[in-house]
Amino acid sequence: MKGKKKLINPIIEVLLTIALLAVMVIGLSRLVENKSGYKKYNEFYKYNDEYEVLFFGSSHMMNAVLPMELWKKYGIKSYNIGNGAETIPVTYHVIRNALDYSEPKIIVMDLFYAYSDRLPTEISKELPHPFFDMVPLSKNKKEAIYDLFDDEQDRWSYLFDFSIYHSRWNELTKEDFYYADDGLGGASILLTSYAPKAADQDLQEPHDMASKPKAYLKKIKELCDERGIRLICVMNPYALWQESMTCNINFEKEMSELGIEFIDLRDSGIVDIYADSADNMHINLCGERKVNDFYGEYLTETGLLSTSPSVTEDKWNERYAVYIQRKADALSACEDCESLLTDLNDPDFVFDITLRSEAKLTDTMKRMLDNAEAFENVSVITDDDADEDITIRIRDKDSDRYFIERSYEP
Amino acid sequence: MVFNSLAFIMFFPIVVLVYYVLPCRIRYIWLLMASYFFYMQWNAIYGLLLLYSTATAYAGGRMLDRLGASKSRKLCLGICMVLSFAPLIYFKYTGFILTNINNAFISAGYFGLFNVPDILLPIGISFFTFQAAGYVIDVYRGTVESERNFLRFALFVSFFPQLVAGPIERTKNLLSQLDCNVRFDFIKARDGLWLMLWGYVMKVVIADRIAIFVDFVYDDYTSYGGAYMIIASMLFAMQIYCDFAGYSTIAIGASQILGIRLMDNFSSPYLSESVTEFWRRWHISLTSWFKDYLYIPLGGNRKGKIREYINKILVFTISGLWHGAEWSFAVWGGVNGLWLVLEDLLKPIGNRMAGIVRFNGSAVSNKIVRGIFAFILVDFTWIFFRAKTMSDAVAIINNIAHTSNWNILFDGSLYECGLDAKNFHLLMLMIAVLLFADLLSKKGIAIRKVFAGQNLWFRSLITAFAIAFILLFGIWGGTYNAEAFIYFRF
Numbered sequence: 001m002k003g004k005k006k007l008i009n010p011i012i013e014v015l016l017t018i019a020l021l022a023v024m025v026i027g028l029s030r031l032v033e034n035k036s037g038y039k040k041y042n043e044f045y046k047y048n049d050e051y052e053v054l055f056f057g058s059s060h061m062m063n064a065v066l067p068m069e070l071w072k073k074y075g076i077k078s079y080n081i082g083n084g085a086e087t088i089p090v091t092y093h094v095i096r097n098a099l100d101y102s103e104p105k106i107i108v109m110d111l112f113y114a115y116s117d118r119l120p121t122e123i124s125k126e127l128p129h130p131f132f133d134m135v136p137l138s139k140n141k142k143e144a145i146y147d148l149f150d151d152e153q154d155r156w157s158y159l160f161d162f163s164i165y166h167s168r169w170n171e172l173t174k175e176d177f178y179y180a181d182d183g184l185g186g187a188s189i190l191l192t193s194y195a196p197k198a199a200d201q202d203l204q205e206p207h208d209m210a211s212k213p214k215a216y217l218k219k220i221k222e223l224c225d226e227r228g229i230r231l232i233c234v235m236n237p238y239a240l241w242q243e244s245m246t247c248n249i250n251f252e253k254e255m256s257e258l259g260i261e262f263i264d265l266r267d268s269g270i271v272d273i274y275a276d277s278a279d280n281m282h283i284n285l286c287g288e289r290k291v292n293d294f295y296g297e298y299l300t301e302t303g304l305l306s307t308s309p310s311v312t313e314d315k316w317n318e319r320y321a322v323y324i325q326r327k328a329d330a331l332s333a334c335e336d337c338e339s340l341l342t343d344l345n346d347p348d349f350v351f352d353i354t355l356r357s358e359a360k361l362t363d364t365m366k367r368m369l370d371n372a373e374a375f376e377n378v379s380v381i382t383d384d385d386a387d388e389d390i391t392i393r394i395r396d397k398d399s400d401r402y403f404i405e406r407s408y409e410p
Numbered sequence: 411m412v413f414n415s416l417a418f419i420m421f422f423p424i425v426v427l428v429y430y431v432l433p434c435r436i437r438y439i440w441l442l443m444a445s446y447f448f449y450m451q452w453n454a455i456y457g458l459l460l461l462y463s464t465a466t467a468y469a470g471g472r473m474l475d476r477l478g479a480s481k482s483r484k485l486c487l488g489i490c491m492v493l494s495f496a497p498l499i500y501f502k503y504t505g506f507i508l509t510n511i512n513n514a515f516i517s518a519g520y521f522g523l524f525n526v527p528d529i530l531l532p533i534g535i536s537f538f539t540f541q542a543a544g545y546v547i548d549v550y551r552g553t554v555e556s557e558r559n560f561l562r563f564a565l566f567v568s569f570f571p572q573l574v575a576g577p578i579e580r581t582k583n584l585l586s587q588l589d590c591n592v593r594f595d596f597i598k599a600r601d602g603l604w605l606m607l608w609g610y611v612m613k614v615v616i617a618d619r620i621a622i623f624v625d626f627v628y629d630d631y632t633s634y635g636g637a638y639m640i641i642a643s644m645l646f647a648m649q650i651y652c653d654f655a656g657y658s659t660i661a662i663g664a665s666q667i668l669g670i671r672l673m674d675n676f677s678s679p680y681l682s683e684s685v686t687e688f689w690r691r692w693h694i695s696l697t698s699w700f701k702d703y704l705y706i707p708l709g710g711n712r713k714g715k716i717r718e719y720i721n722k723i724l725v726f727t728i729s730g731l732w733h734g735a736e737w738s739f740a741v742w743g744g745v746n747g748l749w750l751v752l753e754d755l756l757k758p759i760g761n762r763m764a765g766i767v768r769f770n771g772s773a774v775s776n777k778i779v780r781g782i783f784a785f786i787l788v789d790f791t792w793i794f795f796r797a798k799t800m801s802d803a804v805a806i807i808n809n810i811a812h813t814s815n816w817n818i819l820f821d822g823s824l825y826e827c828g829l830d831a832k833n834f835h836l837l838m839l840m841i842a843v844l845l846f847a848d849l850l851s852k853k854g855i856a857i858r859k860v861f862a863g864q865n866l867w868f869r870s871l872i873t874a875f876a877i878a879f880i881l882l883f884g885i886w887g888g889t890y891n892a893e894a895f896i897y898f899r900f
Binding site: 009010012013016017018020021024025028032153156157162163164166167169170 | 416596600830832833836866867869870871873874875877878881882883884885886887
């Protein structure tokens with residue numbers, strides 16, 4: 001009896017230690033983990049069986065499509081998985097892992113990094129983290145990490161992300177304890193403006209895609225074909241596209257060789273780059289909404305999507321209410337009028353603008369206001385007795401109370 | 411393979427598991443294989459060096475035994491020593507010797523004679539060379555018999571827990587335990603694990619965190635003088651302690667799990683009340699090696715005071731050069747020897763004065779003052795140890811003396827030297843915990859024993875908490891490159 005106890009007690013002690021350690025490490029991992037992945041992708045996993053369209057690619061996709069507004073206006077249930085500096089090999093693995101959890105009918109992916117043969121690690125070792133941190137360990141995740149990263153340390157940081165996040169203990173904030181989904185359907189909204197100069201670079205002869213992106217694009221095509229998913233590749237608009245390395249790729253030729261449907265929106269006139277640019281490489285919220293409308297119509301025309309109301313309509317309405325609140329929060333955080341004007345075409349808000357006829361506005365602001373004539377939710381009143389050159393008041397479309405009032409004095 | 415690497419964390423449990431599954435008579439072969447595997451992870455070729463060192467000492471020991479009382483024993487010992495130390499001298503001191511010959515010629519108006527080769531120092535060579543040489547001397551002196559079993563002797567030289575950074579074990583203590591005829595003892599193994607965890611706390615939570623601050627300040631000492639340098643030097647004293655004692659503690663703990671007891675290497679050194687006491691508590695295995703195999707053969711304290719003082723300074727200077735082939739290391743050792751001499755010289759005067767003014771030397775306040783004074787003396791010498799060259803050390807001391815910027819203690823500037831405020835505060839807290847643990851240890855209270863007496867759930871909680879604490883607050887992972895333990899360079 002005594003001998004048995006002598007054997008059992010150590011076993012219990014070891015097992016209890018392992019169990020306690022597991023609880024502590026899992027708890028600490030969750031606590032110190034960078035929450036950007038949760039904020040961006042949590043809603044993808046929460047409602048993964050509902051999405052019919054998934055958007056993939058770099059920041060050019062992340063800042064081009066607003067899934068919540070696609071649903072509100074077109075009834076399309078989609079999610080924007082695009083992520084900053086995401087090269088095409090990374091996108092392939094992101095798609096592969098995302099398809100473990102979702103069965104979309106259409107995949108739309110951006111080709112901005114088609115020019116680059118660089119390893120994802122040469123562009124950024126960290127940026128793929130938010131997506132892969134959220135993917136539970138699986139064969140596909142492991143294959144992705146071993147394919148994308150050569151360095152053991154990097155691989156380890158993806159397989160066991162506590163190895164890099166544990167040093168965040170000194171950066172913890174309230175948000176690490178009570179994090180919330182960002183409510184944007186994976187998209188990012190840019191409330192900044194940028195005044196591009198006209199491109200002065202002569203275009204060179206079209207050239208071929210880099211070999212690595214091409215090979216991975218082929219794999220993406222095969223993956224989509226296997227699953228019966230329609231693949232659409234796109235180039236989204238941005239201000240200095242003629243000066244970027246992607247501009248000389250003959251996409252029409254390349255895509256037709258690969259048998260991939262392709263849309264080039266860069267020179268399509270959908271956005272006004274002088275009013276709708278957030279910076280030289282991305283469009284702002286106003287531009288996003290214009291691109292969004294294009295996709296809404298294009299995707300609807302495919303006839304593949306079930307746009308009629310579903311049983312989850314209430315849940316989507318709740319999500320949309322959160323989305324409106326996030327937009328309102330983002331607008332409230334803007335300190336200048338020019339930033340507020342980047343959301344002029346927002347269907348959820350009413351913009352009442354008072355302007356002095358001799359107001360000294362920037363060229364970008366003038367252009368934004370000129371464009372605003374087409375927006376039903378914007379009213380511009382000229383009042384020379386106004387105290388400031390321009391005053392912008394914003395209210396919810398169903399409310400009389402302004403939640404933002406900003407003035408501009410040059 | 412370093413102790414704070416994933417490779418070791420996977421390697422060690424496998425070694426332990428197989429070790430206890432195997433029959434006792436072949437366990438040492440398994441440990442030998444594991445030890446060579448461990449060592450050859452750095453560079454497989456170095457395995458040959460380890461084998462050479464082993465073969466030389468083994469053959470020397472056997473030869474000395476066969477020669478019995480013959481007169482040629484001394485010659486045999488001499489040849490053995492030359493052969494044993496030749497690789498160490500080649501790898502570690504070739505550059506140093508040639509550079510100094512070149513400098514001597516250049517300063518005499520000639521040109522440098524030699525191209526100084528850039529020779530990479532094999533990890534742990536100073537440690538296993540000394541351990542093997544100690545064995546040969548023990549056999550020569552007749553304190554131990556030569557080992558007949560080559561493989562068992564090879565394990566004595568290469569036993570992985572203490573192979574690359576000590577403790578430098580004595581033949582009597584270690585070789586006799588390498589029969590590996592032990593049964594798995596859960597309580598001893600748990601105690602060994604707790605020792606290892608404490609070693610990891612010292613290494614990855616304290617030493618590696620201090621390293622960030624110290625490197626930041628020392629690498630740009632022209633910009634960070636005065637109080638910055640004083641604080642960095644004080645922290646370096648803690649860094650080298652935690653780094654080296656941390657390694658030794660992990661080694662002792664790992665060895666204990668295998669049922670093999672290694673000697674203590676550190677015993678609360680910064681609670682010493684004199685430099686002499688400090689050296690009885692610091693790197694005990696090396697200090698006692700030098701005492702037994704160099705200081706006593708030189709005459710020790712048996713040939714008069716002057717000879718004793720010369721011996722002390724000489725031995726400490728050589729000990730300094732053992733740590734690194736740079737004059738700054740020699741000065742570090744020499745100055746420590748000088749402190750010992752001065753303490754010995756001033757002790758009678760101090761005692762007489764204390765008697766005159768009826769000073770209570772055993773009062774706690776007096777012990778604290780003596781401890782602080784001893785720390786200042788030791789810490790001063792660490793500047794020579796940490797500086798890259800002798801001229802850097804002089805410039806740093808000059809910088810400390812001529813810069814007054816104590817405001818940095820209050821204006822937050824300290825938090826801009828690689829460690830933010832939270833990390834710095836955590837560091838201070840951990841140093842306080844370390845010194846408290848050392849104080850308890852000095853008083854003969856082992857915290858591990860207290861934990862061992864608690865209930866099962868509490869012991870489990872403590873073990874899990876310690877591991878989680880190291881994982882959370884340790885400097886590891888990500889861009890962190892498992893920094894080699896400082897003592898690997900020596």
